[in-house]
Amino acid sequence: MALQGNAAVGQSGGPTMVINASLAGVIEAAREMNEIEHLYGALNGMEGLLDERFIDLFRENDELIEAIRYRPSSALGTCRLKPNEQDLKRAMEVFMAHNIRYFFYIGGDDSQTACHALSELAQTRDWEMSLVGVPKTVDNDLVITDNCPGFGSAARFAASAVQYLACDAEAFGNLEVIEIMGRNAGWLTGATALGRREDRDAPHLCYLPEVTVDPDKFLADCHEAYDKYGYLVVTVSEGFSFAESEVATTSGKVDEFGHARLGGVAQALGDMVEEELGVRGRFDRLGNMQRCFAMAQSQVDLDEAYAVGDSAVRRACAGETDVMITIQRKSNDPFEFECETTSLSSVAGRTRVVPDQLINDEQNGITEAFVDYARPLISPRAEMPPALPKYPRLQKFPIAPKLGDYQR
Amino acid sequence: MALQGNAAVGQSGGPTMVINASLAGVIEAAREMNEIEHLYGALNGMEGLLDERFIDLFRENDELIEAIRYRPSSALGTCRLKPNEQDLKRAMEVFMAHNIRYFFYIGGDDSQTACHALSELAQTRDWEMSLVGVPKTVDNDLVITDNCPGFGSAARFAASAVQYLACDAEAFGNLEVIEIMGRNAGWLTGATALGRREDRDAPHLCYLPEVTVDPDKFLADCHEAYDKYGYLVVTVSEGFSFAESEVATTSGKVDEFGHARLGGVAQALGDMVEEELGVRGRFDRLGNMQRCFAMAQSQVDLDEAYAVGDSAVRRACAGETDVMITIQRKSNDPFEFECETTSLSSVAGRTRVVPDQLINDEQNGITEAFVDYARPLISPRAEMPPALPKYPRLQKFPIAPKLGDYQR
Secondary structure, three states, X not given: OOOOEEEEEEEOOOOOOXXXXXXXXXXXXXXXXXXXXXXXXXXXXXXXXXXXXXXXXXXXXXXXXXXXXXXXXXXXOOOOOOOOHHHHHHHHHHHHHOOEEEEXXXXXXXXXXXXXXXXXXXXXXXXOOXXXXXXXXXXXXXXXXXXXXXXXXXXXXHHHHHHHHHHHXXXXXXXXXXEEOOOOXXXXXXXXXXXXXXXXXXXXXXXXXXXXXXXXXXXXXXXXXXXXXXXXXXXXXXXXXEOOOOEOOOOOOEOOOXXXXXXXXXXXXXXXXXXXXXXXXXXXXXXXXXXXXXXXXXXXXXXXXXXXXXXXXXXXXXXXXXXEEEEEEEEEOOEEEEEEEEEHHHHOOOOOOOOHHHEOOOOOOEOHXXXXXXXXXXXXXXXXXXXXXXXXXXXXXEEOOOOOOOOO | OOOOEEEEEEEOOOOOOOHHHHHHHHHHHHHHOOOEEEEXXXXXXHHHHHOOOEEEHHHOOHHHHHHHOOOOOOOOOOOXXXXXXXXXXXXXXXXXXXXXXXXXXXXXXXXXXXXXXXXXXXXXXXXXXXXXXXXXXXXXXXXXXXXXXXXXXXXXXXXXXXXXXXXXXXXXXXXXXXXXXXXXXXXXXXXXXXXXXXXXXXXXXXXXXXXXXXXXXXXXXXXXXXXXXXXXXXXXXXXXXXXXXOEOOOOOOEOOOOOEOOOOHHHHHHHHHHHHHOOOEEEEEOHHHHHOOHHHOEHHHHHHHHHHHHHHHHHHHOOOOOEEEEEEEEXXXXXXXXXXXXXXXXXXXXXXXXXXXXXXXXXXXXXXXXHHHHHHHHOEOOOOOOOOOOOOOOOOOEEOXXXXXXXX
16 A cells, blocks of 8 residues: 655755756646645755755645746755765654655755665664655766756757857857866767767867877867868867876865866866967856756756656655666657666666767767767757746745754 | 949957848848949958958858858958058958949947048048948947847847856855956846846846946945845956956956956956855856857847848948948837938947946946846847757858958
């Protein structure tokens, strides 16, 4: 018999353009389930869960939930908290105090890892509940799933931006270096080449973080392409590195996970190539727009994001737990997919980088196989959003805490 | 009687998202004119004119000209050449050698200045011809005209990007500083506030280059807004400066006009506010996307850009010369405009900054009057462009030089 009780949902990590489509999927499916009495939204993910900052999602009105799926960036707020042992125990206490029997965590690898740890703890505590991870990341670096919701829209933005910037660089006969998100996995950087049709189209050179670059070959390749086409566009991952040297970065800061904050490599490379070629070098950094510039939302991505949220609820209510929803590609043209599941332990702590056969032999671009894989994911929206959309915010009906303050 | 002969058109300075709509307007109107035997496109503006790098625009096919108007960034190529006395003389020789009786120069203030100088020279040389300036600039800083084609689309991009980045900053409870193009005139920076509907919407603070900022008040305003809304979005012009200090810039480089290359102020301010508020600070620089991210093209802007190109040809063939086409606003809702002319001497060398009454009393935002002025200019396109449009390039049928090499 299915578990009767409350459900909670949270969003974690870097937001995407479609993360609220997953939230809408969770809410709308949960409304159909007799097992789920209330659906609590944890504000700022794990932080809100620990602090009992919950809102009552069933009280939000239908039109708002329909509209919120197009709002970029976590409508519930997000966090970068990696829960420690004490945090995990507290989370269990919160689940029990609020009779939470279903937990859906929309996030990337760190969130899936947290969800798995909670799942194991629930078993040792004999608290019967279902925990399901909902995949989300612009980096596309979760294993097993065909792709990650969030990637398609970020890829569509990055590929479009590079085409546009290329028109500007071509008009001047300039060289242009463009910096793309992605510390370890080059899916997004590779996607910048999706708009390329002929050799003279940009990007002429594209460097994924999976490769280390020989500085002499790099400059020779720049020279050759510039001489051939009269302009030069180079896209680089923020994790770009030359062989036998450190990752280029201008920032000495670290983020909440202790990773060095990246950024600045495009500027450094632009200066270097400018000096070498003797033509004006410029750089652009697509920055945070890669995860929120909703004008570039992909319809396939919106559909996938909604589906993984919807599927998480249905799978949980059917008794599955300690799993993450995955996308299974069924056909490429037209693009069709189904949602499946995989155990959280199979994805937690693992990163899917771009395999060798999707990177060209010269190590400065992608192969046709990469294009075939990624192109279906960047379909445009059927109806584009208006000029300056008024994105709704959730009304955020609060749920009273039951445990009181929590000191971290 | 109207002058019979050839016409030439060039594009100059920083491109815009709609500069080729003006080119299409020139080409399509010129085709209708019996006076115009051939229309030459000068490649890279004044540079191509001096070097006789001309293409035959009447040989380009109709569908391509229809399509090229949506291609961002100068299809003829652009330049930043400010012609000296010798250059101007050479240009006259080129006009005479090729029987060029009409010259249309699509550009900003520097281009209008060059066009005016050529106009005066033609008179002293007794070379009867008509020279008409076609306004273009994302900065919106030309005087007399209601607005400049190129501005509306750049404003739509910047306003949209700020709304999107705000969703991301709000999800984290971060502070975010966003750097906007504009050295002296804050039209584009002010336009970042066009999507704001309530006090908690971004940008909370918006600094135009027309104001100098007191550092203490700046930090106090940041503090207050962050405490009130739980996140903070600040937009700043790249020409941002604190009272009694230099413009912040990380670049020691200068451009072709001897101006310091700007950039880096958002990062510097982000670091400063991060330290003061003790929350994570981020920055984004909209960069060159502001003039080429064609997904954000404004329909009004496309219409205006086409109209000024079309009008330039008709006015020239009706005998006007030494003038720039201007936009006259006829009504605000629906937005309607007409093209008029003003003498080139009335616009050359002048910059229209944002007047005091469009900047709020606190000097950290804009007034309703600014919104009323700018909002009609950022209308979305009726039909949005596809995912990764294949923008056409001109086929570029060359015209044989008549003068031979030119040593600058």
